[in-house]
Amino acid sequence: MTIGYLPSTIRNRPGSMAILLLGLLPIPPKLAKASMADKLQRLINANTLCGVCELIFAPLNRAAREGAPIDCADGKIRRCFPIMSGWIAEHMENVTLPRIKSNACPKCEMPPEELGSRAGHHCARDYAGCERYVRENPSLDSETHDAAHARYTNETHCIQRGQNVFQGLVRVATPDLHKPDMLHTIYLGLFKHMMDSILRFLKTNA
Numbered sequence: 001m002t003i004g005y006l007p008s009t010i011r012n013r014p015g016s017m018a019i020l021l022l023g024l025l026p027i028p029p030k031l032a033k034a035s036m037a038d039k040l041q042r043l044i045n046a047n048t049l050c051g052v053c054e055l056i057f058a059p060l061n062r063a064a065r066e067g068a069p070i071d072c073a074d075g076k077i078r079r080c081f082p083i084m085s086g087w088i089a090e091h092m093e094n095v096t097l098p099r100i101k102s103n104a105c106p107k108c109e110m111p112p113e114e115l116g117s118r119a120g121h122h123c124a125r126d127y128a129g130c131e132r133y134v135r136e137n138p139s140l141d142s143e144t145h146d147a148a149h150a151r152y153t154n155e156t157h158c159i160q161r162g163q164n165v166f167q168g169l170v171r172v173a174t175p176d177l178h179k180p181d182m183l184h185t186i187y188l189g190l191f192k193h194m195m196d197s198i199l200r201f202l203k204t205n206a
Contacts, residue, residue: 004085022056025049046096053097053165060084064170082171087177090188094178098127098164107178124175127164 001017002011011018027042031037060082067079087094094106103112108122166174180186 019108023052025052049093050099050165057084057165057169061168061170064172081171083171084166085172087166088179088181097127098166098174100130107175124173127167129173130164133141134163183195 001022006018008014025197026048028041028048031041031044064081064083066117067081069077070080070082089097091106092102093200095104098106100106103115105115105122105125107125109125110122136151166172166177
């Protein structure tokens, strides 16, 4: 956890103590290798991650609603209202915690087949509406796509069964939490994609 307005030069300096470790994620026991066991393993991993994050995020609601006394740099104590404003994580964490499918965009409702293209503007993902629909339809599963309720069950919305751990946080908009970072966006994203494309080009034209 860190404060949003700190300059990156201070935040990334190890001796500045600008980032605090809140918890370590547990690793669930590995199941035997099988198709059903693999599906169950993914479900257990997702539920474990969401459960830990719910415990970490729980105190934020009271502080964001009622305020909390915080020591400021000038020596004074002020009543502040801290909220979660950003979330840096890899793609699988960005889709697991909001409970959407792995091939979906966590920020907007672009269809999976259009990801990576310049297909135009898409509206922000309606997490509240999706959660409300899942709650009102208890028989819904991740493979159900009812044409009569296409607003929340088609491939564009890509919802899955489960609680979105960000949805209950005060003054927090889930689509705005996703923030790019150097590791996941540049090094493991654009740079790796570019190198793979260059290697394929060189092999084809060798």
